[in-house]
Amino acid sequence: MAGSGKAHLRPESDALLRIEDLVVEFRIGRTGLKVNAVSGISFDVLRGETLGIVGESGCGKSTTGRAIMQLPRATSGSVVFDGRELTTLDKEEMRKVRTKVQMIFQDPISSLNPRRKVRDIVMEPLKVWNRGSKDEQGDAVDRILEEVGIDPSRAAESLPHQFSGGQCQRISIARSLVLEPEVIICDEPVSALDVSVQAQVINLLEDLKRAHRLTLIFIAHDLAVVKNISDRVAVMYLGKLCEIGPSDDLYAKPAHPYTRLLLDSVPEPDPGVEPRRSTIGGEPPSPVNPPSGCRFNPRCPSASDRCRTEEPMMREVDSGHFVACHFPLHGGEAPVSVRV
Amino acid sequence: MSSHVTDESSTEPLIETVGLRTHFITPRGIARAVDGVTVQIRRGQSLGVVGESGSGKTVLSRSMMGLLPRNGVIREGSIRYGGIEIQHRSPKQMRRVWGPEMAMVFQDPMTSLNPVMKVGKQVTESLQLHLGMSSSEAMAVAEKVFRDVGIPEAARRLNQFPHELSGGMRQRVMIAIALACGPNMLFADEPTTALDVTVQAQILDLLSAQIKDRHMSMLLVTHNLGVVAGYTDEIAVMYGGKVVERAPTKALFSNVKMPYTEALLQSIPRLSHASHSRLAVIPGRPPDLVDPPAGCRFAPRCAYARDLCRREEPELIQAESPDHTFACHFPVGSPEYHERREELSRMPAPLLGRP
Numbered sequence: 001m002a003g004s005g006k007a008h009l010r011p012e013s014d015a016l017l018r019i020e021d022l023v024v025e026f027r028i029g030r031t032g033l034k035v036n037a038v039s040g041i042s043f044d045v046l047r048g049e050t051l052g053i054v055g056e057s058g059c060g061k062s063t064t065g066r067a068i069m070q071l072p073r074a075t076s077g078s079v080v081f082d083g084r085e086l087t088t089l090d091k092e093e094m095r096k097v098r099t100k101v102q103m104i105f106q107d108p109i110s111s112l113n114p115r116r117k118v119r120d121i122v123m124e125p126l127k128v129w130n131r132g133s134k135d136e137q138g139d140a141v142d143r144i145l146e147e148v149g150i151d152p153s154r155a156a157e158s159l160p161h162q163f164s165g166g167q168c169q170r171i172s173i174a175r176s177l178v179l180e181p182e183v184i185i186c187d188e189p190v191s192a193l194d195v196s197v198q199a200q201v202i203n204l205l206e207d208l209k210r211a212h213r214l215t216l217i218f219i220a221h222d223l224a225v226v227k228n229i230s231d232r233v234a235v236m237y238l239g240k241l242c243e244i245g246p247s248d249d250l251y252a253k254p255a256h257p258y259t260r261l262l263l264d265s266v267p268e269p270d271p272g273v274e275p276r277r278s279t280i281g282g283e284p285p286s287p288v289n290p291p292s293g294c295r296f297n298p299r300c301p302s303a304s305d306r307c308r309t310e311e312p313m314m315r316e317v318d319s320g321h322f323v324a325c326h327f328p329l330h331g332g333e334a335p336v337s338v339r340v
Numbered sequence: 341m342s343s344h345v346t347d348e349s350s351t352e353p354l355i356e357t358v359g360l361r362t363h364f365i366t367p368r369g370i371a372r373a374v375d376g377v378t379v380q381i382r383r384g385q386s387l388g389v390v391g392e393s394g395s396g397k398t399v400l401s402r403s404m405m406g407l408l409p410r411n412g413v414i415r416e417g418s419i420r421y422g423g424i425e426i427q428h429r430s431p432k433q434m435r436r437v438w439g440p441e442m443a444m445v446f447q448d449p450m451t452s453l454n455p456v457m458k459v460g461k462q463v464t465e466s467l468q469l470h471l472g473m474s475s476s477e478a479m480a481v482a483e484k485v486f487r488d489v490g491i492p493e494a495a496r497r498l499n500q501f502p503h504e505l506s507g508g509m510r511q512r513v514m515i516a517i518a519l520a521c522g523p524n525m526l527f528a529d530e531p532t533t534a535l536d537v538t539v540q541a542q543i544l545d546l547l548s549a550q551i552k553d554r555h556m557s558m559l560l561v562t563h564n565l566g567v568v569a570g571y572t573d574e575i576a577v578m579y580g581g582k583v584v585e586r587a588p589t590k591a592l593f594s595n596v597k598m599p600y601t602e603a604l605l606q607s608i609p610r611l612s613h614a615s616h617s618r619l620a621v622i623p624g625r626p627p628d629l630v631d632p633p634a635g636c637r638f639a640p641r642c643a644y645a646r647d648l649c650r651r652e653e654p655e656l657i658q659a660e661s662p663d664h665t666f667a668c669h670f671p672v673g674s675p676e677y678h679e680r681r682e683e684l685s686r687m688p689a690p691l692l693g694r695p
Contacts, residue, residue: 056536057507164625165393194392194563199607199619206616221536228609228619247615265541267566269608271589283506283539 005313006042008244008322015044015080016215017068017183022077024063028288036287037063039239040077045183045232050209050216052230052247054223054262056284059236061219065185068217069103070094082182099129102176106188108168109160112175118155118163119145122175129179140178147211148174148204166197170204177212185217190225202229223266227251232320235259238284238295241314245321255323255330258296294326302327352423353380354557355404355525359417360427362396362403370414371629373399375581377417381574383524386551386558388568388589390604391578394626397561400578401527404559405442406434421525439470443518445547447530449510453502459513460498463520470521485516489546508539512546519550526551529561544571565605569593574663577601580627580637583656587664597659597666597673600638636669644670644680 012018024038038060045051053061067074070086079086086097105111112121119141126137142152148170150163160168169189176184186205190198206229209216220226226233227247234244235256243256254260282299285291294312297303304327312324362374374396381387389397402408404419406426419427426437446452454462463485464478473481479498486494489512502510511531518526528547532540548571551558560572568575569589576586577598585598596602606620624641627633636654639645646669654667670676 056538166625195565196392196604196607196622199609199621200623202609203619203621206618222609223537224609224611224613227611227615228613228617230615251611251615262538263611265538266611267541267544267564267570268611269565269569269593269605271569271593273570281542283508 004040004042004240004311005315005324007314007316009042009044010046012080014046016047016049016082017045017217018078018080019043019064019068020078020080022064022067022079023075024060024067024072025075033288036239036290038067038074039290041236041239041241043234043241043244045215045217047182047215048213049232050218050230052226052233053217053219053236054221054226054233055236056221056262058238058284058287060239060287061221061236062187064236065103065187065217065219068185069098069101099125099179100181101183101185102179102181103185103187104169104172104176104189107192108165108172108189111172112160112168114160116159118150118158118160118171119152121160122155122171122178125175125179131179141174144174144178145171147208148177149200150174164197166193166200169193169201173201173204173208177208180212181214183215183217185219187219188221189218191220191222198225205229223251223263235262238287238290240295241324242296243321243323243325244314245318245323249318249321253318253321253329255317255321255328256296256325257300257302257327257329260329261301294324351382353420354383355419355421355559356380357400357404357417357419360400360403360419361414361416362399362408363414363416365412365414366630369630372581372632373629374403377578377581377583379576379583379586381525381557381559383557384551384555385574386548386560386572388560388562388572388575389578390562390565390568390575392563392604392626394629395578396581396629397563397578398529401444401529401559401561405438405444405527406431407444436470439466439521439523441523442525442527443521443523444527444529445511445514445518445531448534449507449514450502452514453510455502458499458501459505462513463498463517466517466521482516482520485520486513488550489513489516489519490542491516507535508542511535511539511543515543515546515550519554522554524556526556526558527561528558530563531560532567533562533564540567547571565608577604580632581629582637582667584638584668585666586656587659587661587666591659591661591664595659595661595664597664597671598638598668599642599644599670599672599677601666602672603643636667643684644677646670646676 020042021040022038023040026035026037028035055061068079074087081101123137123141145152145155150167150170190201193201218226218229230247233247233250235242237258243259254263285298291298293309294307297307306326312326314322314324316322317328358378360374360377364371364373377400389400391397415427418425460482463482467473467478467481482498483494486497491497491509491512532543535543560568562568572589574588575592576583579600585601603622607622609619622641627637633640635650635652639649648669654669656665656667658665
């Protein structure tokens with residue numbers, strides 16, 4: 001998967017966000033070595049669409065989300081939002097763009113200032129941007145707090161630690177919404193929450209998306225959560241894109257062996273379902289020195305010599321469903337050599 | 341593996357608690373973290389303890405192993421291990437039990453390992469202390485255990501520090517430390533929560549293979565019903581410090597009795613569901629353990645609660661199938677449950693879905 005190519009991109013005029021050949025590298029001290037966090041990925045998101053990004057830790061999914069916000073700037077590649085190239089904007093212009101592209105993070109408690117009243121935290125973006133009079137700001141904040149299910153009068157006198165994890169995530173969502181953004185990048189927004197609370201937050205995001213006509217990028221490692229919320233899902237491995245497609249189709253008929261193995265690793269909450277034995281062995285190799293050819297080849301059950309030398313390009317296997325693999329699976333069957 | 345081989349001796353529980361209470365003295369009052377829990381685990385069997393944060397599942401496992409501090413903790417009821425009462429043993433007495441008899445795998449392998457000690461030393465420490473091995477004997481055993489838990493290049497890894505290992509490898513080291521002295525009872529507290537889904541599957545397979553090979557018993561604490569479904573013989577669902585439903589794994593999933601268990605199951609997003617299918621939610625939050633609600637502790641959040649539930653606490657009662665108990669006045673399948681379900685289905689959907 002180590003796939004490159006842009007066959008999966010849709011017409012430029014349709015996309016609200018278009019990322020091309022994004023590369024993010026981090027230098028390691030003075031060693032001269034570098035971590036190839038993201039190594040040339042391309043994707044686009046249409047207005048009103050939810051794109052899910054899944055992958056193991058270290059695959060570059062969070063780095064990708066942050067690179068869209070230019071936090072930090074990508075090493076190379078282009079990020080076009082609503083027709084504007086973001087990578088060349090200066091600091092001040094980028095600040096303005098960030099009112100339209102907001103982000104929510106994994107740990108809801110540490111992403112809120114512990115010493116400020118919750119209502120002030122949510123109001124701050126309006127103050128920074130001087131939006132409306134004081135009264136109008138207050139009304140907007142109370143409205144958005146109501147909408148995410150937080151009592152505004154309690155928010156006015158309470159600090160973040162007086163709320164539960166799920167409530168703090170609602171507060172973060174309120175803060176990200178108060179400037180009426182077009183895109184929200186959600187980086188593992190529910191992985192720190194209990195399953196019952198997780199369902200509340202996912203439903204809330206779905207409702208808000210409809211009410212505010214939002215476009216979402218939903219980054220998570222939980223495949224079932226990503227399937228539930230996304231229209232389209234992208235699977236990443238070691239800084240590359242393996243597969244991208246409509247969520248139901250991709251989950252029903254994974255074409256990349258990595259996607260198949262990832263899906264097989266998910267424990268089903270049903271003892272009637274025998275755990276599938278084609279679980280993936282090993283761990284992702286170091287992004288400092290990624291394998292040649294397809295980056296997944298050392299762990300891939302169906303890798304051949306070609307996979308070790310030639311990087312696969314994105315190609316369409318089904319309508320809107322693209323895969324970067326020399327030997328894609330058909331109909332989602334288990335990779336040949338692990339079929340029992 | 342859902343069913344482990346059981347021998348004749350397995351009718352006697354290896355470990356059991358009877359009316360176990362662990363209460364903490366806090367500035368706000370007494371927090372009833374574990375409030376009258378009776379569980380048994382037979383030799384070679386695994387019990388999954390499931391619940392939301394604050395349900396008391398972690399405190400239960402730590403109480404059973406005797407890991408809680410002496411001060412500020414009120415402990416009542418009985419914990420018997422191999423027929424011997426251990427509830428009020430001192431830490432000094434418990435040290436003989438920790439390691440050779442009981443061991444624990446913790447959630448976060450980074451903070452549970454000593455960062456300035458080589459991992460090999462962290463395994464041999466207990467072998468030398470408990471089993472009186474020489475350091476070279478202990479090293480040989482450690483290397484074997486490392487291989488058992490699937491650590492490649494075991495000999496080289498023994499000389500590494502925790503920060504040199506990946507999260508999955510660190511959790512394997514934790515398991516190796518727990519297994520080194522050959523315990524009979526393994527406590528695993530959310531052993532895979534900090535890990536990737538692929539590594540999670542590897543670690544769960546490893547634990548279940550080791551349980552089988554060594555004929556150990558396991559108590560697996562988790563909030564993930566998917567994890568307990570494939571890897572335990574029995575499940576106890578905890579809510580507000582109490583066990584509210586307990587059954588063999590298959591029976592629990594096929595015949596849920598307690599509306600809380602049902603709600604927990606329905607709130608999980610599943611791979612088999614179409615995308616954008618609306619998730620069922622449990623409104624509200626877990627109860628305050630200092631001042632729990634009267635009657636059934638789940639009543640304030642339960643869609644099927646009636647006046648009786650808010651007044652009178654339900655006892656654990658027997659379901660139709662053996663070994664299946666639950667605490668509910670109007671369980672799933674009862675006429676009252678169906679009546680309410682019908683009323684709910686006539687209500688507009690947002691009322692069901694909203695927090």
